[in-house]
Amino acid sequence: MKSHSRTSSQALFAAIAYSILAVWTILAIFPFFWTFLISIKEVVDAFALPPVWVFKPTLVAYQTLWIEEGFSKYLINSAIVTLGTVLISISVGCFAGYGLARYNRAAGFWILFAAFVFRALPRLTFLLPFYYLARLTGLHDTQLLLILVLVAINQPFTIWMLRSFFQEIPDSLEESAMVDGCSRFQAFWYVIVPIMGPGIVTASIFSMLLAYNEFLIPLILTATNAVTMPVAISQFGAEDLRYWSISAAGAISIAIPMVIIVLYLQKFLIKGLTAGAVKG
Amino acid sequence: MTLLMVFPLFTTIYLSFFNFNFGVEPRFIGFLNYTRILEDSRFWSALGFTLFYMAVSIPIQIVLGFGLALLLNEITALKRFFISLYLVPYIVTPVVGTLAVSWLFKDRGFITWLLSTVGVNIQWYADATAARGLLIGYGIWGAVPFIMLMLYAGLQAMPSDPIEAAIMDGATWWQRVRFVMMPYLRPIFIFIAMVNIMDAYRLFDSVAVMTQGGPGNATATIMYYTYSVAFQEQLLGRASASIVLAVMVIITLLYPFLRQTYFDIVGKK
Numbered sequence: 001m002k003s004h005s006r007t008s009s010q011a012l013f014a015a016i017a018y019s020i021l022a023v024w025t026i027l028a029i030f031p032f033f034w035t036f037l038i039s040i041k042e043v044v045d046a047f048a049l050p051p052v053w054v055f056k057p058t059l060v061a062y063q064t065l066w067i068e069e070g071f072s073k074y075l076i077n078s079a080i081v082t083l084g085t086v087l088i089s090i091s092v093g094c095f096a097g098y099g100l101a102r103y104n105r106a107a108g109f110w111i112l113f114a115a116f117v118f119r120a121l122p123r124l125t126f127l128l129p130f131y132y133l134a135r136l137t138g139l140h141d142t143q144l145l146l147i148l149v150l151v152a153i154n155q156p157f158t159i160w161m162l163r164s165f166f167q168e169i170p171d172s173l174e175e176s177a178m179v180d181g182c183s184r185f186q187a188f189w190y191v192i193v194p195i196m197g198p199g200i201v202t203a204s205i206f207s208m209l210l211a212y213n214e215f216l217i218p219l220i221l222t223a224t225n226a227v228t229m230p231v232a233i234s235q236f237g238a239e240d241l242r243y244w245s246i247s248a249a250g251a252i253s254i255a256i257p258m259v260i261i262v263l264y265l266q267k268f269l270i271k272g273l274t275a276g277a278v279k280g
Numbered sequence: 281m282t283l284l285m286v287f288p289l290f291t292t293i294y295l296s297f298f299n300f301n302f303g304v305e306p307r308f309i310g311f312l313n314y315t316r317i318l319e320d321s322r323f324w325s326a327l328g329f330t331l332f333y334m335a336v337s338i339p340i341q342i343v344l345g346f347g348l349a350l351l352l353n354e355i356t357a358l359k360r361f362f363i364s365l366y367l368v369p370y371i372v373t374p375v376v377g378t379l380a381v382s383w384l385f386k387d388r389g390f391i392t393w394l395l396s397t398v399g400v401n402i403q404w405y406a407d408a409t410a411a412r413g414l415l416i417g418y419g420i421w422g423a424v425p426f427i428m429l430m431l432y433a434g435l436q437a438m439p440s441d442p443i444e445a446a447i448m449d450g451a452t453w454w455q456r457v458r459f460v461m462m463p464y465l466r467p468i469f470i471f472i473a474m475v476n477i478m479d480a481y482r483l484f485d486s487v488a489v490m491t492q493g494g495p496g497n498a499t500a501t502i503m504y505y506t507y508s509v510a511f512q513e514q515l516l517g518r519a520s521a522s523i524v525l526a527v528m529v530i531i532t533l534l535y536p537f538l539r540q541t542y543f544d545i546v547g548k549k
Contacts, residue, residue, distance in 0.1 A: 013453075017351040018358075024348060025365045027421065031380035032368065034390055038383065047388045050397075113538070121530070122482045124506050124523050128516055129291035213373040215485045216503075220511070230375040234489050244383070251376040262371045263364050270363070270433060 032255065039248035046245045061245035062253070071250060074232040077143060078212060081228060084147035085211035086204050089158045092151075093203060094196075097162030098188055102171070111163065115156035123153070123216045131220050141223045149221065150211050158203050165199030166192070201268040205261075212258060229254045292520045300517030313521035322497055323522065326505035327529070329412065333501070334480040337419045341476060342469070344420065345427025350457060352428070353435040363432070370425035378489040381418050408498035411491050415499055418486055423479065427472050434468045435461065467544055474537045481530050502526045 038046045040057040065071045100111065130149055134140035174187035182190065193200075218228045233250045236243055262269070296313055298306040317323050348366070352359060369377055384391040385404040395402060404410045438461065446456045462469075484503040487493060493500035493508070500508075506526065510519035 014355065017355050021348065021351055021355070021362050024424075025362060028366055028369050028425070031377070031384060032372065034384060035376075035380040049388060049393050051390060051393070121478070122503055122506075122523060122526055123484075124503060124510070124519070125292055125527055126288040128510060128520055128523070129288040129295065132295075132516065209371065213375075215373075215375050215488075216507075219488075230373050233379065234375050247379065248383070251379050254376050255372040258371050258373070259368060262367065266360075266364060266367065270429075270436070 032252075035248045035251050038244055039252050041245060043245050046248075061249035065246050065249045065253065069246065071229075071232070071253065074227055074229045075253075077226050078228040078230075080143045081146045081150065081218075081226075082208055082211040084143070085150040085154060086207045088147065088151045089154045089207045090162075090200060090204055092155060093158035093162045094193065094200070096159045098166050098192065100159065101163045101166035111156055111160045115160045118153050118156045126153070127217065127220050134221060140221060141225045143226045145221055146218055146226060146228070149217055150214065153217075154207050154210055158207055161203045161206070162196075162199060165196055165203075169195065198268045198271045201265055205265060205269055208261070209258065293524055295517055296520035296524050298517045300520070301514055306517070309517075313518045314525070316518055317522050317525060322500065322505055323502075323525075325497055326500045326502045327526075329499060330481060330483065330502045333412075333416055333419065333483060334477060337416050337423070338473070338476050338480055341420050341423045341427055342472065345424045345472075346431055348424065348428045349431035349435060350461075352432050363429075366425050366428060368425075369422055370429070374422065374485045375489055377422060378418065378486045381421070382490045385414055405491060406495055408495055411495060411499050415483075415486055415490065418490070419480065419483065422486075423476060427476070430468055430472055431465060434465045438464050467541075470537055470540055470544070474534060474541070477533060477537070478530065481526075481533075502529075 039061050040059065041052070041055055042058055042060070045052040045055045126149070130145075131140070134145055139145040169192060174182075174184075174191050177187040177191045178184065213230065214228075215230045215234070218226070218231045219234075222228070222231065229250075233247060233254060236247045236250060295306075297308060297310060299309045299312070300306045352362060372380075383389050386392065387403060387405075392402065392404065402410050404414050442460050442464070443456055446460050451459070482503050483501045484507065487499055487501050487504045488507070491499045493504050502522075503526070506519050506522045509515050509522055
């Protein structure tokens with residue numbers, strides 16, 4: 001009897017757990033689902049009330065967006081800036097994080113502190129001088145400037161994260177490699193980096209999200225040439241109902257690459273967080 | 281690299297003492313920028329809304345995120361499915377998320393319409409309270425995934441012995457959460473609190489895209505205020521002073537957390 005009441009209360013608990021999780025799933029996804037619907041509706045249907053549920057899907061909005069509005073230019077800018085930021089932050093982060101994990105264990109707090117200061121302090125603290133200098137030097141509105149600023153903001157965070165992954169790897173591993181005749185660099189490159197896979201992927205995901213999603217930095221530091229997708233879409237005239245479908249198509253276009261990449265790499269992300277970052 | 285950040289930081293402080301603009305020779309004016317900011321009622325209302333936003337949204341975010349992480353930790357099936365979908369609002373560019381949510385609440389938006397069918401008519405962008413509530417709700421919606429992910433990873437990394445020992449001792453589920461899991465997750469909670477305080481403090485994207493600080497000045501945050509001083513009024517010196525003040529406020533707020541983390545990390549090793 002007792003065990004019966006326990007299983008039924010467990011079943012009740014599971015039922016409640018699944019319903020709550022399901023409700024949050026709907027909350028999390030619905031806005032994007034709705035945006036997707038708007039993007040494949042004719043303009044008349046897009047803002048019809050009550051909403052039109054049965055309609056003939058169309059890709060007109062995407063066509064307008066990519067061909068007439070020239071959205072690909074912003075995609076290329078975003079891609080250059082994201083790729084540049086990730087490549088530089090991760091390579092610098094690997095060497096610095098490795099060095100700090102091996103040679104200076106007490107530095108942890110100060111790197112973490114710097115990571116917070118750089119990444120989390122209001123962007124405007126750094127941006128106003130950057131903006132002024134960039135206008136003076138002619139770097140304003142270039143992808144190079146965006147990469148420089150993003151790397152600077154991101155670097156301590158990447159170093160800190162990679163450092164905590166390196167710390168999990170015992171010293172003995174590369175010591176034995178060095179006994180076998182590897183140089184310190186070879187030991188690092190051939191022994192340590194491969195087992196750092198999940199850690200490097202995790203740090204790359206965070207760097208990538210930062211660079212791809214950033215709004216304020218490109219808003220201030222670009223004008224026409226280097227404008228990235230988030231800035232472009234925000235200035236698309238969302239007030240005008242005729243633009244709803246096109247803006248929605250833009251929103252979906254921006255979201256899809258990141259969603260695919262991150263969900264594909266998700267198991268690394270959880271593994272990486274469990275192994276390194278969470279343990280601080 | 282440090283130079284890239286430290287130099288602008290000091291430049292900002294330096295500039296805050298100048299009347300400084302494009303095409304105009306910078307002129308030293310002492311603390312005048314600071315006096316102007318402190319006299320500006322928009323500064324105080326922006327600071328007030330920012331702090332209010334933090335005070336309301338951060339506790340709700342953490343409770344919701346922890347609740348979801350606990351539930352995810354308990355269930356057996358469909359974990360990956362839930363995690364994947366929960367990650368979506370976190371991965372998607374904030375500007376896109378903001379647009380997606382803001383459309384639902386426009387005058388011809390789906391949720392506005394849905395509410396009107398049950399007799400609730402709200403003009404979300406014309407009413408100060410509604411617009412504030414919308415931003416806070418959006419902030420919670422956007423921040424929960426990260427919190428959930430961090431805490432879930434923490435729960436997964438937790439050794440199972442203490443929990444099993446607690447079950448043997450007859451601890452209820454809530455007692456296990458309260459006295460075994462929460463103490464173990466404490467460093468993560470502190471980390472999350474710091475990240476969220478700073479994220480909430482520099483709230484800008486959703487304000488700029490959703491409400492532009494309106495109606496009136498009701499939803500202007502401290503960053504949005506500074507941005508408008510710098511780029512709408514073109515007063516770079518005064519905006520620098522505003523930023524310096526803003527940074528002083530956030531450092532004061534974070535000081536206890538930083539001290540705690542310092543002890544946790546340095547004291548431990």
